[in-house]
Each structure stands twice: as C-alpha cells, then as structure tokens.
Amino acid sequence: MASTGFPAWIDAQFATARPGTHWAFPQRATEPVFSAAESFWTQAVRGADQLRQRVAFALSEIFVVSATSGELSVLAEPNVAYMDMLANNAFGNFRTLLEGVARAPAMGWFLSHLANEKEDPVTGRIPDQNFAREVMQLFTIGLWELNADGSRRLDGGGQPIPTYGQAEIAGMSRVFTGLSWAQNWWGPYDWNLPMNYYPQYVSGSEKRIVGGVVIPANTSGPESVRIALDTLFNHPNTGPFIGEQLIKRLVTSNPSRAYVGRVAAAFANNGAGVRGDMRALIRAVLMDPEARDPAKLQDPNWGKLREPILRISAWARAFNAQNSAGRLSFWGYDDPFDNLAQLALRPPSVFNWFRPDYSPPGSIRASGLVAPEFQITHESSTTGYANFVGDVVSTGFDVRFFHPDNPPIVGTYTAELALADQPDALLDRLDLVLMAGQLSAGTRATIRTAIDAIPTTATDASQRRVQTAVALCMMSPDFVVQK
C-alpha cells in the first residue's frame, strides 16, 4: 500500500474480483446454517478483496437480516444468498443495492414482506408494515429530516421534523405487497433469486408515501416499488444518513458535520453527475482529510471501538488461522461466559448488535459522543474477550463443541517465533501485522517487560514469549480501539 498510495490501493481493490460466491461454498448443502458463517469467515479472512469484504460487512450491519429468525436460523441458503447480494452491490450504485435488499427473499422472510398480501376491506386485514417501516427508518432516510451535513433540520419552534408518519407507513406497506418467491407465490424457496410480483396480491390502492409522493391507484407492483425506492433513493436524507453510518462502521464513531457533509455530497454526485455511486461514497469516507489527518491520532474524541468480529478477523488474518483441515469453521464464539457477545450472522434484531447513536454512560456520554460498539461492551463480554484471547492465542479456537469432528482453529506464528529472542523486532512486527501501527510507547513497554520476564532459557521460551506478546497486544486498548 505504501508503494502505491492509498487512493491507488482503493482503486485496485475496486477492481479485485470476489474470491467466489458464498452460494458456492462447498459445505452449503451438508452443513446448514453453520456453513454460511464459515463462508463469511473464509472470505473475510482470506479474500484478496478486503475492501469489498469490509464494506459488505458494514452493509450487513445496516441492512440487517439475522440468522436467528425462522428459516434463516436453520438454512445456509438465505444467509449466503443475502451476503452475496450485499457483496455484489458493494461497489455498484446504492439504488441497485436498495432494490436488491427490498427483493431479497431473506429480507422478505426476516421483515415479513414475503408473501405479503394486499389489504382486504371485507375482513379489515391490512398489509404487514414491518419492512415498510424499516426500509425508511433504518435503510434510507431515518426518523428525522436531515440537513446535508447529517444534522437534524428544525422547525420554526426549534423541534426536529419527522420524516414520515403512520399514514406514510401504511402507504409504504401497500407498496410492498404481492412480492413472493421467484417462481410461485408459495415457493419453491428460491433463496438465490429476487422475489417476484404477483398481481393478484398487489394492492391497487392509492399509496401516499414520503415527501408527499402519491402512487396512483391501480399502479402495478413493479412500478409501485420503483417509485417508492426512487423516492427513498432521491430523498435528501439518504446521502447523509447512509454516509454517516458508513463512516461510523469504517472510520470513526464521531465524524464532524463537515466530514459527513463531504461524504453526503459524494453520494449526491460522484463528480460525473451520478447519484448513489458506492465507489465515490466509499472513496469519500476513506479519503476524507479528517480520516487521513495524523493529528487525529492524538485527539481523545477520535476513533471507534473495534467490534469483536473485527478483532477476531484481525487475528485470523495476521496469523493465517485455520484448523488442520484448512477450514475456518468459527461458530459459537459468543458464549457469554467466555466470549464476545457477537456471533457472525446473528445480530439480535434488525437493529443490529448496536445502534449508530448508542452512547454509553460515563465520560463518552458526558462528552456528547456516541460509541455504538459499546452497546455490546459490558462486564461479561470484556471478561469473555480477555479469556478468549488467552485461549485462542495459545490453544486456538476450540470449535469441538459445535463441530465435534473439527480440530481447533489455530494461528501460525512462524515469523514471530523467529523473533522470540528480539522483543523489539517482535513488537515491531506485531505492530505492523496486527496493530496497524498504533502500538503506543507505554503499551509497548508494558508488553516488553512481560516478554523479558520469560528467560530465553525457560521451557518453551520462544513459544511463551511470542504468545505473551500476541495476547497482550490483543488485550491492549491500543488494539481494541481503532484510531
């Protein structure tokens, strides 16, 4: 990266092909939902398309489906198909991504607009409003009208202005009727194909949606959805709303309003008059002067907690972790007594593991800042993390409980073991491969003391010195917080 520069690296990443689809993961059919998690980890750890992997994971935390619900908790197919959809659209256009989200069977299942029938005036039944609500609240415009820099617009009385009300939810719920499985209303369950329209179940009512848009009566299903998604895509909130969340997922928890404004401007226009260009959006997030400012490293308000999945993937990438069969069958590491409170593919709800505006009590809240990842950072998960690190560095990730036939996932420390007698060189290497150069002098001294306390003549000295160094790096706040 240093030789090509960051912008060139980003361009090269945009051009890097996916390592393959999740759908093609070999164990998809034989190891149901577990294999979807393994496919996630395999691509996240080994993919050459690291930027796409990272962005796709971020998108999965915005456009949430969870393998805790119904068929998604059992089958691999809905999960891998949905991950493919996100990855395939990560570098495209937001409008296409939004269409993919809205028509994904996994989303239809999770937010119940799959096989959602039009209203029935005779019985009084109304369409399901689940997806209708979340596509606005969580996936595009949010609850409050925003300025171009993401701050809330205020009315004449100084109050924030809601983006929609119950009438718009009802209207939007009628838009998302008549969608079901690709081939037939009741199936087969084609998880890998977009949901299709079934005119007999599409509401023919007039649909009032956000921004005063009215979809006339007797508009077809596809046309209603097109108008609705175009309306959300073109809403002034969508750029700052999505842009701010991507900054929080990728860079820092508390971007300045100006930073959000610059990112939102890139969403609005990629420089060639195109709205919603994801490459322009991602470039703006990563290359913003605020994101690249070295002085920010000293700013006490800068940075973000690295969520547990990203800590594990950092370890697994740095040390080429795998089991003796060459697999990354991570599953079950969220045991709250030992582990991390974050199990891949299984956020507790459509609200993800944490909300973008979560602010923990104490000095962070007192400073008026947010720290989303702290929503899953508590006594149990911090204890679990420290114990997880102690175990995983020495004996690997023991998956036998969930995969009785699988050996543990272990890291390879060959390069580090060669430096076991040279603690400074060892720490330099760990600073490079694990710590993104953020190992502070104080933490380095603490770890150095611990390494030195193990005499080079002791039993298993090299191994213990390396394990000590790696584990302490991973427990350090320098690693846990990305700056």
Next chain:
Amino acid sequence: MSIPPEFDSSDRSHGSATRREALKTLGLAASVGVPLLAPMIATGSAAAQTADDYKAIVCVGQYGGNDQSNSVIPRSGAGYSSYQSARPTLAIPAANILPVTPTGFTGPELGFSPSLPGLRTLFEQGRCAVLANVGPLVEPITRAQWQAGTKPVPRQLFSHSDQFTIWESGLPDRTSQSGWLGRLGDVTAGAFNPNSQVSITMSIAGTTLILAGEQTIQYQVSPGGVVRVQDLTSLYGSAAGGAAVRQLLTQSRANLFESGFTTICSRAISNAGLVESALAAQPALTTAFPGTPLGAQARMVARMIGTRNQVAQKRQVFFISSGGWDTHNTLIEEHPGRLQELDGAISALYAATAEMGVANNVTIFTASEFGRCLQHNGRGSDHGWGGHHFIVGGAVQGRRIYGSWPTVALGGAEDAGNGALIPTTALDEYGATLARWFGASTAQQNTVMPNLSRFSRPNLGFLG
C-alpha cells in the same frame, strides 16, 4: 434447541471444551443498555422501601415450547375424555395424574403431570398458582377474529426464536432492544439498589434479551460461580504476564474510547471479586438441589439471593433456563424428564428461600415461547401459542387457577387450529402483575409492558 448437558463452568483451564457451556442454543444473544453507574432518582411507589424490604423475581425459561396439555390436565369425566380422545397416544392415564384441588375454581377437576410432585405439593399448600392459557397478544382476540384474520397477532407465530424473543421483549408487534424484566430493572434499580455496583438483573443462563433494559445491563454468573478474567495473576505461567494483563485492561487512558473500554474491564474485575467474595462468605445451604443443569442454575440463584446485603441489593431479578421442550416426536419419552427437572429445581429453590427466611420475598415463575397443540401427531405435539404457567413463592396466592381455563378439546372456543390455544390472558398482564408486586407503580407497569393498556387486567391477582 436443547441445551447440552455440560455445565461445568468451573474448569477455566486454557483450551477446555467444557468451558463453553453453550447456552447459545437459540439466537437469544442480546445485550443492550448501559451500566448502572449513577444511581437514578427514586420515583413513584418504588421509593417506598423499608429496611427489610427485599424482593426477588426468578424467571424460569423453558426453551422449545412446553406441552401444557400434559402438564396441567383435566383428570376425570368428560374433561379427561376430551383430552384423551384428542391425543390418545400421548394422554397420561387418569389414574397417574396427581390431583389438585384449586379453590374457587368451577372448571373440570384438574391434576398435574405425575412428573410434577413438588409443584403439586406447593400448589396444595397454597405456595403455587397456575396461570392458564397465557401468551403474547397484540390485542385481545377471539377465535372468530383469529379465523377471519381481522385482528393483528404477534409476528412469526409458532416460530421458536421469534416467539421466545417476544416473550422476552414483551412487544409482539414491534422490534425491541430491551426485555420486560430489564425494563423492570430500569424503573426499580435506582430506588431500591442505589448503592449497588452490581446490576439488578442477573442471568445464570447466558445473555438474554429479557434482562436487558434501556439502561440496565444484565450481570452474568455461571452455575458454577463468577466468571473471572483468568489471566490476571499468571499469563502462560508468567506472573509478569498476568501483571501486564491487569495493567492493560485497567489503566486509565487519554482516548475516550480506550478509557471507556478499560473502565468497563476494571468494573468487571472488581465486581467479579466482590461477588465471588460475597458468595464465599455465604453459609452453606442445607437444601439439596437436583444435580441437573436447571438445578445447578437454581442453586446459584439461591446463593446470589444470599449475597443480597453484601452487594447492596433490595431488588434482584434472575433468569435461569432449561432446554429440550420441543417435543415434536418425543413427548412420551422426554417430556416427563423435562418436567421433573423443572419440578426439582423450583421445589429446591423454594425450599432454599424458606431456609434463608425469604420465602415470602421471592417469586418464581415460568416462561416458554409457546404452548403446544392439543392434537397429537403420533409421538408428540406441534408448536402452539398459549400455554399454562406456574408461579411459586410465599407471596403467591396459591392453590388457584388464574386466567381462564381453556376448553381442552379440539375445536374449542380457544382453538387456533389443531388445538393450539389462542391466549385468553396476555403476557402483558402476567408481567405487569409481577412488576406491581416487585414495586413498580402504575406508570412504571406501563413502561415494563408498553402495550398493557390494551388489556383489562393489570393485576391478575396471583400476588394479592
């Protein structure tokens, strides 16, 4: 769906497979809220506390959906005949059913499963009540309205994870980041536990949504004891390594996020020490607990109740759970064992509270994602909706059937299909009744159960 049998959390050695107690069987992991650093202002009735005003609530989760029809059973006459004819291969012989004699009850003669001798005794002693046909409802609904589809119903009815999530959130018509016992903690912790550093809600069964409040973060204890950071004194055999672990996890940092992380780590280490010391200081209980997973969890609840003064808590909310209730085709073989485990654990916990002199201060209640269909499928029963639940404790106005006893027959007034029960009492009413006893004001009951006003009985009466 069942919870694996290994529960030995005392083995903290590196690389041990037994450490992973694996309470993760469902997608219930949820963790929200903020730690209780600052005491909240006492409000409402929760402020009225006295020196010996201690209360605890213990929720016993039954993952998989308990078959209510083989738990509380019409034991004679036409009632038994209807039961027997709906599930001939599953029906318990009338002679084996343990008779109970509820007061003020005009329905059929009832009995408990032969696997519930302890609860039957407690029932007859007036220490146990049954709440009949309770379940999640969006609003009251009749069979006709259900069949016509004219009333909203909980999302994803009959789905395990979704329905247990609803039992935990108390919100069947929307997504929630908090659970109703967590919200009960939110509204009572400041008033009753103003000086406690330990959360008012405590899980012995892993992270649960039900104990997560908007502010409250559940504290977790394993059945074997407090989970501690294992490398504080020695990392890979090195004391210096252990010292470095402590220093890195607890040092103060200039960056607010680093500081936030080390602050929480510090509290985790300090609370683990506090609770562990408090547990160690407890006299041994003479009450024997069954050697089952649920028995081990119940024993830890009793021990934590014993620490209430050391941890400065006048209010405690606990969650324990057992799995294996999803008896699609194993009802005959497995349901009796599940009931025995439940019966033994609850009976022992009640006895332990009596031994500690707090029997009147602790209320135990059961929860399960749904009841099951009355209709059999040969060897078991399929997912239902409403079910019967037990409430146990010295404060319980027991030997009574609360709610509305359903028609135990196919095609009855509450039949949602195949003998699944349309609930006639809402979970909201169940929870609000417990919350009221615990000290929640009327306004606070509505915080705990936000849809409560849609239902008519904020106090079902089983706690007076």
